[in-house]
Amino acid sequence: MAKPDTKNVYTEALEQDDLEVENQALAESLVKSENEKKVLHKTLQRIEEESALLRELFNNANNELTNLKKPALLVADVVSMIDENKAIIKLPNGNRFYCYIAKNLENLRSGDCVLVDQKSLNVIEKVDVSSHVDVEKYVIIEKPRESWKEIGGLKREIQEVKEVIELPLKKPKLFEKVGIQPPKGLLLYGPPGTGKTLLAKAVAHSTNATFIEVVGSELVQKFIGEGAKLVKDIFALARRKAPAIIFIDEIDALAATRMDTGTSGEREVNRTFMQLLAEVDGFKHLDNVKIIGATNRLDILDAAIVRPGRLDRLVEVGLPSEEGRLEILKVHTRRMNLQKIKLKELSRALEHCSGAEIRAACTEAGYFAIRANRDHVTQKDFLEAIEKVKITEEEDLEYKKLVG
Ligand code: ATP
Secondary structure, eight states: OOOOOHHHHHHHHHHHHHHHHHHHHHHHHHHHHHHHHHHHHHHHHHHHHHHHHHHHHHHHHHHHHHHHHSOOOEEEEEEEEOSSSEEEEEOTTSOEEEEEBOTTOOSOOTTOEEEEOTTTOOEEEEEOOOHHHHHHHHSEEEOOOOOGGGOOSOHHHHHHHIIIIIHHHHOHHHHHHHTOOOOSEEEEEOSTTSSHHHHHHHHHHHHTOEEEEEEHHHHHHTTTTTHHHHHHHHHHHHHHTOSEEEEEETTHHHHBOOOOOOOHHHHHHHHHHHHHHHHHHHSOTTSSEEEEEEESOGGGBOGGGGSTTSSOEEEEOOOOOHHHHHHHHHHHHTTSOBSSOOHHHHHHHTTTOOHHHHHHHHHHHHHHHHHTTOSSBOHHHHHHHHHHHHHHHHHHHHHHHHHO
């Protein structure tokens, strides 16, 4: 019997071992490669995402740049259509142009708001300016809660406001029967803080009318080129919300007599004022819309606004008398916790003060009490508060003199 070749067996075993080691190494490297592949796949995915993001950023920046390079377009109104391709437009400065309309623009009508090219003035696009939304954004519309009871003194003024505004709104038939036309509105004039706005709000409250407040100076400063249109829209809004009271504060900013300097700003104010006159003339005496103008400067007012048929009832709202001051004090101390207060003495101490200053003195007196850790207000608090309000007022006057 042949003896097994021990050397061969040994070599085979060794080779077998080597193969197994090699296999194991291969398996490990396969796992490693698989892992690496996964990592690479993820990195690739991330890079692709980043690249998409960068591409989007680039596109946005590029679009922005293209937009920035585009010339601005002028906003104008179509005055009248000549035919499908031509129209007369009006720029905000009042100049009119005969111009061509871009081919893709259809259904253009007079009164539309359009964008025009700066150089050729051709109409490029129609813009939808919803005036209803705009005007409501720029004026204060409210149903005031101030009642006649909140007004101290001003008996004669209240009487006039009731006659001119309240009565025609509440009893229009009475005027028809008697056969007279009530004024369309009135003008309140007098120093600041004397209760002009308060009177207007109180009459809106008593008639349950919508109160639309506009500030004259804002109309001409904030909305350059738009003042006249805004006036038109305000009156249209008032008609929609009728019964309504349009309160124009600082009406002198619109309706001041002025030297005709011919500047574009001057023309702009004039246009706004003309529109105001046209609107006042445009509605009937017994319409459910009334206008109240307020000014501190009656002396500079254009006579056109107070002509018969317009704001022809002038009501002066001056600084309150001693009795008036007492009434105002009563109004503003109604809810205060007072102790041993002599209102008559306070009313004398408040000489030359307006209603607004009297209210400020009441608030200040309350603060003096709070600072002294009390829950009631004393005469001394009031006297100190009046002193403080008067000093602040004097400082204000000096400052105004300094800055002109
Ligand atoms: P301006 O001319 O500066 O617009 P104005 O005459 O319209 O001032 P208001 O705004 O009505 O003055 O008054 C300011 C505040 O002063 C009022 O909210 C009110 O609290 C107080 N006030 C003024 N007058 C009176 C008054 N007669 N009775 C009660 N409070 C008053």
